[in-house]
Amino acid sequence: MAGTLDVNGSVLSVQSPGDTPLLWVLRDELGLTGTKYGCGVAQCGACTVLADGAAIRACVTPLEAVAGAKITTIEGLDGAHPLQAAWVARDVPQCGYCQSGQIMSAVALLAQSPQPTDAEIDAAMAGNICRCGAYQRIHDAIKDAAAAPAAQV
Known part of the structure; x- marks a missing residue:
């Protein structure tokens, strides 16, 4: 094609x-x-x-x-998305392998639900596996990004 x-x-x-x-x-x-x-x-x-x-x-x-x-x-996020800043602030990455997929899933979530509930975050991120177990920091970073004034994407 x-x-x-x-x-x-x-x-x-x-x-x-x-x-x-x-x-x-x-x-x-x-x-x-x-x-x-x-x-x-x-x-x-x-x-x-x-x-x-x-x-x-x-x-x-x-x-x-x-x-x-x-x-x-x-x-395409150019390091400028509020989620990327929250990821750094929360020290989310360990090995880092899953992080681009995690961030892209979170971007889609925030576009659909700018102030997601805990249950919405859990549901949206359920298909993303992190071998290092950084799930709580990922969750917290999403909440932080949602609270940031620049989170409107």
Whole structure:
């Protein structure tokens, strides 16, 4: 499927077949390596990106399924999102492998629910696994970002 893909606000040319998982197009063809490969079956959340603002698992999403969508990866946040600041303030990352997927899931949550309840946070983040067990710090960072004046994204 030679064509274009709107990623992080830029329209980029891609040459991969339409059934290629978005993850591999992002990493191998476009060089956006912030999105990680974890399990390959959409169970860990490391590959989470946004398609038109909704969190999706890039490891199982074929390129043809996101034709015309606006894709946002962790690189698209440019380190300026309130969640990224909260992540640093709360010392969330340990190994860091899951963090881009965690942050992208949290971005989608805050876009949908700017002042999420504890239950909404738990539900939105349930599909993201952190081997280091930083779940409470992740939860607290999301609450902090929601309370920040710049959290409106």
